[in-house]
Amino acid sequence: MTRTDDTSLLGQPFEQDLQTREALDRLFARFSRVILEDFEFISRPGERPDVVCMVFLDLGAGQTTRLWRDQLTDKLPYDDDDTLVVSFVFNAEGVCHLSLCQPLPKNVLDLSPEFKCHVNGKGIPRKNQGLIGALQYFGLDSIAPKRKDAMRERIMKGWPFTAEEREQILDYCAEDVEMLRQLLLKLLPHIDLPIALHRGEFVAALARSEHIGVPIDMEIFPQLPDKKTWREIRDSMVPLVDVHGVYVCDKLGEWHFNSARFEEVLAAEMISWPRKEDTGKLDLRRKTFESMAKAYPQIEPLRQLRYIRDKLRSIQLSVGHDGRNRTVLWPFSSKTSRTQPKAKHWIFSPSVWLRFLIKPDPGTALAYIDYSSMEFGGAGALSNKHVPGSNNPMLGLYGGGDPYLDFGKTIGLIPPDATRQTPGVEVIRDRLKVLCLGVQYGMQTSTLATRLGVSETEAHEMLRFHHELLSQYWHWSEDWLHHSLSSGMMHTVYGWQCATGITELSERSIRNWPIQSTCADIFRLAYVWGTRHGLTLIAPVHDAVLLEAPEDRIERDVTLMREIMRRASRVVLGIELRTDVKIIRYPDRFTDSRGTELWDTVLKLLAERRARMAETVKEKSA
Amino acid sequence: MTDEAKKPDHLKLVPEETLDEEEKEFEALRRDLPGFKGAGDIGMLSITPRRQPSPKNVFFRTHPTFRPIVPLVNIEIGMDRHFVAVMPHMIEPLAGIGITVTDHVLYLIVTDLGGVQIIPVRGPNEEGEQNEWDRTKEVALIAGTTEWVRMYSDKPNNAYKRFPAPASRFGEPKWPDVKPARIMRMAFRDKGRLIDSTDHILVQKWAGRDKD
Numbered sequence: 001m002t003r004t005d006d007t008s009l010l011g012q013p014f015e016q017d018l019q020t021r022e023a024l025d026r027l028f029a030r031f032s033r034v035i036l037e038d039f040e041f042i043s044r045p046g047e048r049p050d051v052v053c054m055v056f057l058d059l060g061a062g063q064t065t066r067l068w069r070d071q072l073t074d075k076l077p078y079d080d081d082d083t084l085v086v087s088f089v090f091n092a093e094g095v096c097h098l099s100l101c102q103p104l105p106k107n108v109l110d111l112s113p114e115f116k117c118h119v120n121g122k123g124i125p126r127k128n129q130g131l132i133g134a135l136q137y138f139g140l141d142s143i144a145p146k147r148k149d150a151m152r153e154r155i156m157k158g159w160p161f162t163a164e165e166r167e168q169i170l171d172y173c174a175e176d177v178e179m180l181r182q183l184l185l186k187l188l189p190h191i192d193l194p195i196a197l198h199r200g201e202f203v204a205a206l207a208r209s210e211h212i213g214v215p216i217d218m219e220i221f222p223q224l225p226d227k228k229t230w231r232e233i234r235d236s237m238v239p240l241v242d243v244h245g246v247y248v249c250d251k252l253g254e255w256h257f258n259s260a261r262f263e264e265v266l267a268a269e270m271i272s273w274p275r276k277e278d279t280g281k282l283d284l285r286r287k288t289f290e291s292m293a294k295a296y297p298q299i300e301p302l303r304q305l306r307y308i309r310d311k312l313r314s315i316q317l318s319v320g321h322d323g324r325n326r327t328v329l330w331p332f333s334s335k336t337s338r339t340q341p342k343a344k345h346w347i348f349s350p351s352v353w354l355r356f357l358i359k360p361d362p363g364t365a366l367a368y369i370d371y372s373s374m375e376f377g378g379a380g381a382l383s384n385k386h387v388p389g390s391n392n393p394m395l396g397l398y399g400g401g402d403p404y405l406d407f408g409k410t411i412g413l414i415p416p417d418a419t420r421q422t423p424g425v426e427v428i429r430d431r432l433k434v435l436c437l438g439v440q441y442g443m444q445t446s447t448l449a450t451r452l453g454v455s456e457t458e459a460h461e462m463l464r465f466h467h468e469l470l471s472q473y474w475h476w477s478e479d480w481l482h483h484s485l486s487s488g489m490m491h492t493v494y495g496w497q498c499a500t501g502i503t504e505l506s507e508r509s510i511r512n513w514p515i516q517s518t519c520a521d522i523f524r525l526a527y528v529w530g531t532r533h534g535l536t537l538i539a540p541v542h543d544a545v546l547l548e549a550p551e552d553r554i555e556r557d558v559t560l561m562r563e564i565m566r567r568a569s570r571v572v573l574g575i576e577l578r579t580d581v582k583i584i585r586y587p588d589r590f591t592d593s594r595g596t597e598l599w600d601t602v603l604k605l606l607a608e609r610r611a612r613m614a615e616t617v618k619e620k621s622a
Numbered sequence: 623m624t625d626e627a628k629k630p631d632h633l634k635l636v637p638e639e640t641l642d643e644e645e646k647e648f649e650a651l652r653r654d655l656p657g658f659k660g661a662g663d664i665g666m667l668s669i670t671p672r673r674q675p676s677p678k679n680v681f682f683r684t685h686p687t688f689r690p691i692v693p694l695v696n697i698e699i700g701m702d703r704h705f706v707a708v709m710p711h712m713i714e715p716l717a718g719i720g721i722t723v724t725d726h727v728l729y730l731i732v733t734d735l736g737g738v739q740i741i742p743v744r745g746p747n748e749e750g751e752q753n754e755w756d757r758t759k760e761v762a763l764i765a766g767t768t769e770w771v772r773m774y775s776d777k778p779n780n781a782y783k784r785f786p787a788p789a790s791r792f793g794e795p796k797w798p799d800v801k802p803a804r805i806m807r808m809a810f811r812d813k814g815r816l817i818d819s820t821d822h823i824l825v826q827k828w829a830g831r832d833k834d
Binding site: 192194195198467468471472475478491493494495525529532533560563564567568570571572 | 636641644645648649650651652653734737738792796
């Protein structure tokens with residue numbers, strides 16, 4: 001071999017092959033078998049998947065197995081001992097296993113979060129982060145999207161399938177497995193296996209949650225999806241909820257949000273609302289409404305009404321025949337790795353009043369366990385290690401029990417002996433919460449003044465207090481910003497990463513990322529840990545979990561989950577975060593003070609409608 | 623409802639030892655090992671030498687004992703001026719290519735916002751004369767060892783003036799728990815601002831030997 005040949009062997013393709021081979025060697029050193037699997041199934045809103053077929057490839061043996069539905073049993077079709085199961089979006093495969101009454105594989109490597117982590121912040125649109133998009137990213141051929149859509153469409157039409165269709169579907173499923181194999185070889189050198197297995201375990205835990213679903217009150221829910229009923233309720237609730245008369249009815253009976261009237265309400269309530277810089281008109285975006293409603297709770301019903309009018313034209317909550325809300329939970333969807341189910345199908349959507357539909361089955365109870373002030377505590381812990389040996393006042397405030405109340409006392413806005421029950425204190429505390437969380441991510445004086453309804457000078461002074469009192473946090477945040485921009489990458493302790501400088505350029509977003517992503521790390525850890533101990537976790541809700549248990553076991557399960565959540569925060573942050581819990585026993589239902597007014601209105605309108613209909617039937621029969 | 627105070631008749635189904643073991647397993651997954659630092663232990667304390675405390679008019683305290691004298695070059699790099707430290711054996715070679723190195727006293731300050739900075743002050747020349755800006759800067763920095771002060775430039779008099787903070791406005795300063803050698807390293811060597819050989823990129827540039 002000549003010297004030139006030697007050099008060509010060291011070229012990039014060979015280097016890449018070498019890395020892949022080394023990674024494969026490491027994989028097979030850890031597992032005796034690597035299985036790549038894919039299911040085809042029929043999915044209907046709220047129902048468990050109706051499995052059509054499954055194809056799996058034994059990577060070591062190079063053998064592909066194709067199984068039609070009638071060949072699948074309640075046992076895994078491969079030996080699961082010492083086996084790694086590779087998939088793309090494993091929650092889909094997981095619910096298929098569970099709907100066949102099969103156990104979930106013990107070791108899961110889901111390539112979807114691995115790919116998302118690899119390209120996070122690199123400007124790859126979310127729609128291109130599927131299997132085909134991932135293959136294209138690595139310059140690999142894939143099945144034509146049109147063919148994929150056509151096959152999916154045929155499968156969704158459902159049974160029966162002809163013999164020819166059966167073969168086509170199995171071929172299509174096998175093609176997916178082959179694409180999975182190609183992607184695995186490309187991604188493998190970039191994968192940190194222990195972390196990837198942890199992520200896989202989380203996705204499997206979510207598959208369990210998807211399989212079980214959230215119990216829904218089936219006495220009330222079936223009345224809502226009917227388009228006529230819902231349209232009537234949507235229209236009838238306007239004059240009941242909109243006490244200020246912001247909505248105006250046109251000649252056709254349609255209600256419209258009237259900005260001029262809203263402006264009058266704002267003036268009467270002395271609320272300084274954000275305006276668009278270019279036109280000077282009121283900024284009526286959904287996010288602005290959400291943020292302002294936190295500072296001014298009196299506009300919360302109007303915010304929810306607006307959401308219902310604009311976004312909730314029909315109730316599309318996915319509820320199965322067994323009265324369970326099920327939808328794909330989409331783990332690792334956000335750049336901070338949070339889970340993001342589709343709002344319109346998911347019970348924990350921005351329409352808070354819908355959550356009142358959650359009702360435990362007879363003999364069972366639900367518990368909503370929530371990390372309290374997680375982002376504040378998380379920020380305190382992250383900045384605590386920045387200056388070793390110092391006492392971070394942020395942790396001092398968190399340790400006091402109510403950081404926002406204590407912050408108000410420290411800066412003199414709240415009397416030292418006041419509690420949340422002291423008249424007038426709750427409003428100030430809520431505004432200080434807006435301040436603490438907002439400025440943590442770089443909220444500026446003018447925005448803060450608007451959010452808090454104070455002058456810019458006062459807001460400036462409050463910001464100044466925040467910077468002085470929590471200077472350690474600011475020092476850390478500043479360094480994080482510069483370090484992230486100069487290194488081009490952000491990491492969490494559990495390996496989630498995001499590139500900076502491509503799409504991630506916003507200061508606020510970069511400051512926010514470590515806190516949100518670290519909170520997501522903690523949450524994932526607690527979810528996995530709780531599932532390992534057989535707790536029935538049925539829904540991840542941002543920083544909270546919804547747990548289901550028989551009524552006589554709920555206290556015990558809650559105790560265990562809270563202990564796990566406490567320990568999970570200790571593992572990730574080095575400090576213990578507190579949790580709050582709300583237990584709901586049958587026949588009670590889930591409640592949330594933000595949605596009470598709307599829920600009561602909906603119930604009232606439904607009752608009136610039922611009474612009207614009963615009267616009509618009576619008249620007709622008479 | 624907060625509960626941490628009352629320890630429940632604990633987790634009868636799962637012994638604490640099991641949870642302890644699992645906690646260790648999860649801890650082992652942390653990726654804040656050297657070379658893969660995570661958010662918690664990123665340890666990115668950065669110290670920058672500056673002409674005066676930054677931002678302007680910020681209140682600061684000066685470290686009472688940190689006071690090394692270091693030969694520095696104050697030079698324009700790109701659009702900014704930077705302080706570059708010079709190892710003693712490099713002073714002469716630099717003088718040979720027309721680069722003057724001057725001894726500076728380094729003061730370590732912490733601002734009320736928690737920023738840690740190094741403020742170099744040029745010492746007097748051989749005749750014992752010191753620039754008025756430097757002399758007044760040093761006076762303000764020394765005042766900062768006992769109280770919170772801010773300094774501002776009094777241009778008509780070509781001098782800095784100092785202004786003490788109202789008593790008890792700020793607490794005691796918090797100093798980073800880092801050894802002086804590490805401070806020097808972070809401020810100069812880690813930033814590529816320590817000239818220790820003729821191979822240094824700045825020396826190459828000044829000597830006209832850089833490729834550009």
